Amino acid sequence: MATKVRDRRDPNTLSNYDAFRTVHTSVDVELDFERKILSGTVTLKLESIKGPDVEELVLDSSYLDVVGIEVDGAPAEWQLSSRTEPYGSALHIQLPSTYRPGAHLEVKDTPDVKTTFDFRIKSPLPVVASGILRTPRRLDDADGALRLYEFKQDIPIPTYLFAIASGDIVGARIGPRSLVYTGPDELSATKWELERDTEKFLQIAENLVYPYAWHEYNVLVLPPSFPYGGMENPVVTFATPTIISGDRENVDVIAHEISHSWSGNLVTNASWEHFWLNEGWTTYLERRIAAELHGEAHRHFSAIIGWSALTASINSFGEDNEFTKLVVNLDGRDPDDAFSSIPYEKGHTFLFHLEKRLGKDKWDAFIIYYFKKYRGETLDSYEFKSALIHFFAPDAVATKSLAELDWDYWYHKPGFPPKPDFDTSLVDACYELAERWKTLMNDNDKDNFSPSKSDIAKWTANQLVVFLERLSESDKPLRKEHVELMGDEYELAQSKNVEIVSRYFVLGLLARDEAVYQPTADLLGKVGRMKFVRPLYRHLKEADRDLAIATFEEHRDFYHPICRGLVEKDIFGG
Numbered sequence: 001m002a003t004k005v006r007d008r009r010d011p012n013t014l015s016n017y018d019a020f021r022t023v024h025t026s027v028d029v030e031l032d033f034e035r036k037i038l039s040g041t042v043t044l045k046l047e048s049i050k051g052p053d054v055e056e057l058v059l060d061s062s063y064l065d066v067v068g069i070e071v072d073g074a075p076a077e078w079q080l081s082s083r084t085e086p087y088g089s090a091l092h093i094q095l096p097s098t099y100r101p102g103a104h105l106e107v108k109d110t111p112d113v114k115t116t117f118d119f120r121i122k123s124p125l126p127v128v129a130s131g132i133l134r135t136p137r138r139l140d141d142a143d144g145a146l147r148l149y150e151f152k153q154d155i156p157i158p159t160y161l162f163a164i165a166s167g168d169i170v171g172a173r174i175g176p177r178s179l180v181y182t183g184p185d186e187l188s189a190t191k192w193e194l195e196r197d198t199e200k201f202l203q204i205a206e207n208l209v210y211p212y213a214w215h216e217y218n219v220l221v222l223p224p225s226f227p228y229g230g231m232e233n234p235v236v237t238f239a240t241p242t243i244i245s246g247d248r249e250n251v252d253v254i255a256h257e258i259s260h261s262w263s264g265n266l267v268t269n270a271s272w273e274h275f276w277l278n279e280g281w282t283t284y285l286e287r288r289i290a291a292e293l294h295g296e297a298h299r300h301f302s303a304i305i306g307w308s309a310l311t312a313s314i315n316s317f318g319e320d321n322e323f324t325k326l327v328v329n330l331d332g333r334d335p336d337d338a339f340s341s342i343p344y345e346k347g348h349t350f351l352f353h354l355e356k357r358l359g360k361d362k363w364d365a366f367i368i369y370y371f372k373k374y375r376g377e378t379l380d381s382y383e384f385k386s387a388l389i390h391f392f393a394p395d396a397v398a399t400k401s402l403a404e405l406d407w408d409y410w411y412h413k414p415g416f417p418p419k420p421d422f423d424t425s426l427v428d429a430c431y432e433l434a435e436r437w438k439t440l441m442n443d444n445d446k447d448n449f450s451p452s453k454s455d456i457a458k459w460t461a462n463q464l465v466v467f468l469e470r471l472s473e474s475d476k477p478l479r480k481e482h483v484e485l486m487g488d489e490y491e492l493a494q495s496k497n498v499e500i501v502s503r504y505f506v507l508g509l510l511a512r513d514e515a516v517y518q519p520t521a522d523l524l525g526k527v528g529r530m531k532f533v534r535p536l537y538r539h540l541k542e543a544d545r546d547l548a549i550a551t552f553e554e555h556r557d558f559y560h561p562i563c564r565g566l567v568e569k570d571i572f573g574g
Contacts, residue, residue: 060109062088086334114156225528232260259285280347310345480513
């Protein structure tokens with residue numbers, strides 16, 4: 001069956017994905033914890049896009065031990081090419097002239113390909129996956145330890161959303177359609193952290209877009225080496241344990257991952273060059289949820305924190321760097337090298353600008369249109385532009401406004417976008433206190449300010465974050481005696497909230513306060529989330545390069561490979 005030929009839009013794959021459409025993927029694997037091996041088969045059902053004359057199927061693979069390949073039930077000739085960094089090894093399969101597509105194969109590693117899945121996972125320990133679980137059953141194996149866990153995902157998803165986790169995990173209900181999974185010792189605190197807001201987030205997002213499509217929304221809180229805040233796998237978000245801070249101040253990560261249920265999971269960027277279509281939209285929806293739940297000022301408050309993260313990322317790359325553009329060129333490059341807050345925050349800023357430019361009511365109507373039009377599809381930035389112009393074509397005022405928009409500026413100019421006029425009502429007190437701390441640098445004024453715990457008694461954790469970031473962004477860092485005074489008065493080093501502790505340590509590193517060097521190194525051995533790990537290593541390297549290198553070498557195996565590779569570049573260059 002031939003389908004419409006589609007342009008090859010993803011430069012970061014070795015596969016000839018433009019020649020075939022993947023209709024369905026079946027995964028049948030067994031987890032061997034002692035040998036640290038996952039073994040089994042993957043069966044792809046394919047449809048030809050370019051007709052019957054295609055003689056070869058090329059798939060992506062990475063560190064696979066391929067035992068054999070069958071096409072239509074018969075052994076096929078295949079060759080695994082030598083590794084091409086950073087993309088892996090191309091797997092070439094020769095197709096017989098009479099083949100009926102369907103093979104035991106690996107997958108195409110591009111977000112531009114979506115497929116339905118079914119999972120058959122054999123494991124001695126509980127399993128969660130990005131599908132709906134059927135009843136697990138015990139297998140008749142040698143020692144009776146294995147169970148079979150079967151999952152089904154009827155909504156087509158790209159392979160980066162294919163996820164399996166197995167281990168000593170238990171679950172508890174946190175909402176009418178939600179469970180949380182984590183280790184037995186962590187379950188009670190994790191349940192408390194998430195049970196108040198998860199269903200509220202879902203309902204607000206549904207009102208903004210349309211009903212949730214994935215039936216269940218569950219969360220797996222992973223060990224501390226997990227490198228991201230969350231990973232938006234359908235049905236089960238994988239989340240960092242740093243959101244379990246005992247104050248419910250970091251659950252906006254769950255609002256973000258829930259927003260991915262529409263942006264990214266249903267409507268997906270065609271390649272990582274257009275990553276902002278996933279993350280910019282998701283950040284925008286996350287902040288709309290915050291506005292509905294807490295008020296518009298909280299939305300702006302979150303965006304101000306985001307602008308600080310954007311500033312740090314752009315300054316780290318350099319304002320003229322390719323990776324500071326909204327739409328980047330990744331041809332021949334590793335997409336992981338481009339990963340930063342830029343597609344999140346620059347993407348959000350662009351969408352926020354469009355909302356203000358077109359008017360919120362009109363923009364909200366477009367949100368529903370957009371997510372319906374591309375539901376189950378992939379798109380690039382230029383299709384987004386076309387959809388926007390098409391939707392507003394009957395509206396002369398909006399059409400004129402969009403015609404005046406400098407798309408090339410927004411898409412292709414490196415560096416900072418225009419800064420929005422944020423409502424600063426929730427950050428003014430943070431800025432004011434930061435300015436008072438700066439007066440301590442002036443010996444003539446220091447007696448006018450005497451810090452005390454009452455300064456921050458009524459603050460949220462996120463207000464502390466803004467306060468600390470304001471000081472860390474100052475042209476002149478605090479002296480080490482001021483950092484120590486702040487730590488003593490505000491008890492910052494004792495906080496269980498890593499968002500606070502990590503930023504306090506940055507202030508200490510900037511002040512060359514040796515008292516925070518080893519605590520920073522200790523934290524880097526306990527937390528693997530890149531949001532904290534990378535800036536802490538960068539600052540520790542500047543303060544004490546030997547300690548930074550020793551800390552990294554001690555804990556390199558603790559970090560996720562993506563985190564490890566990026567930190568290695570941060571420390572050693574390359």
